[in-house]
Amino acid sequence: MSGVVVVGGGLTGATVATTLREEGYDGPVTVVGAEPHAPYxxxxxxxxxxxGTQQRDEAFVHPPPWYPEHDVELRTGVAVTAVDRAAGQVLLDDGTRLPYDHVVLATGARPRRLDVPGADLPGVRYxxxxxDADRLLAAFGERPRVVVVGGGWIGLETAVAAREAGLEVTVLESGPVPLGRVLGPEMAQVFADLHRAxxxxxxxxxxxxxxxxxRHGRVGGVRLGDGSLVPAGLVVVGVGxxxxxxxxxAACLEVADGVVVDEHLRTADPRVLAAGDVARAWRPALGRHLRVEHWANxxxxxALAARTILGTGATDDRLPYFYTDQYDLGMEYVGFTETSGExxxxxxxxxxxxxxxQFIAFWVRxxxxxxxxxxxxxxxxxxxxALVRAGGGVDDREWSVP
Structure with a gap:
């Protein structure tokens, strides 16, 4: 029995292995991660x-002993170079070939790089x-002026951490408001006002x-398109x-802003699945394919990939969910909207x-x-x-908001 090979050592990969074992799979399970750590x-x-409110070790999905205790082979610090579908093997950069009955691509996403002169200078971070987080914490201790390029979730949460550390922070956003493409201008303004406050x-x-x-060859500032210079000792790039x-x-699977999969997370090859940040999955509740880069997803x-391998026929019809905590604002978002399109x-x-x-906002059409x-x-x-799934309106129930 060849078993299951999971390509990717993040939360998705660890959850595949966890669910397989919890729900009775007794075949070989191997999780391969390019990073030197257990999944986190x-x-x-x-x-x-x-x-600085949580410890580094709190990021790990399981303590290291969990994997051998549950007969999960964890290979860290090794990269997958190919998925040979014809042979049913995953090839590693150390020359190993891992046979599989099923392989789950949980390869995640990588930061989009900033393509401007000087983007590779010391002091430019992602x-x-x-x-990356270790380096940022060390850099914060040097008390630099911080410039964050990009007003998305990563950029704004990094700005919060830098301000809470007492640093001067500038956020540069190309759009009219940060988070505008995600929340639309009305609710994005809430976050703009929050950070300025x-x-x-x-x-x-x-x-x-x-x-x-x-003069030392490190970051000294960010030159804007209008010619002005924003002084900086540390630049954090968060542009998607x-x-x-x-x-x-390379395995000739369909790709379109992610690996295209059905509602069970299967590619056109039923032995190859994709899950997590890399998967552009069919969403029954939305009637469309969608790729989501958040923790809940x-x-x-x-878990769904594991259940598909187990043959349960399961789907996940829950709506996208994400959250953030910034300064004294905590929020949760559920559902899906766009400022244009379907x-x-x-x-x-x-x-x-x-x-x-202190409110609830509803996006309505x-x-x-x-x-x-x-x-x-x-x-x-x-x-x-429940309201979104039922196709209801705001006044279909009473909302208790202080």
């Missing part, structure tokens, strides 16, 4: 660990791996022309992520105190709720999801 959860890196120099509608060096699809492409799809909304309805940042976000209001995300 990435949200901690830009949240608790970078803030945040994706444990070592906490002392961040948030500049929107700007472009980065170059990163310039100081790209799915790691090279293995799938990683765990859910890891998922577009035509109105945002708010219940509660918008100015006091034609009176039907598409998504909801609860801000400093708790224990309502399941109710919001």
């Amino acid at each position: 959860e990435r949200p901690l890196l830009s949240k608790g660990y970078l803030l 945040l994706r791996r444990l070592e 906490h002392g961040v120099d948030l500049r929107t509608g700007v472009s980065v022309a170059a990163i310039e060096a100081d 992520a790209e799915p790691e699809v090279a293995l799938a492409e 990683a765990g859910r799809q890891g 998922g577009r909304y035509d109105d945002v309805v708010v219940r509660g105190d918008l100015a006091g940042r 034609g009176g039907r709720v598409l998504a909801g976000m609860n801000v400093n209001v708790w224990d309502v995300s399941e109710d919001i999801e």
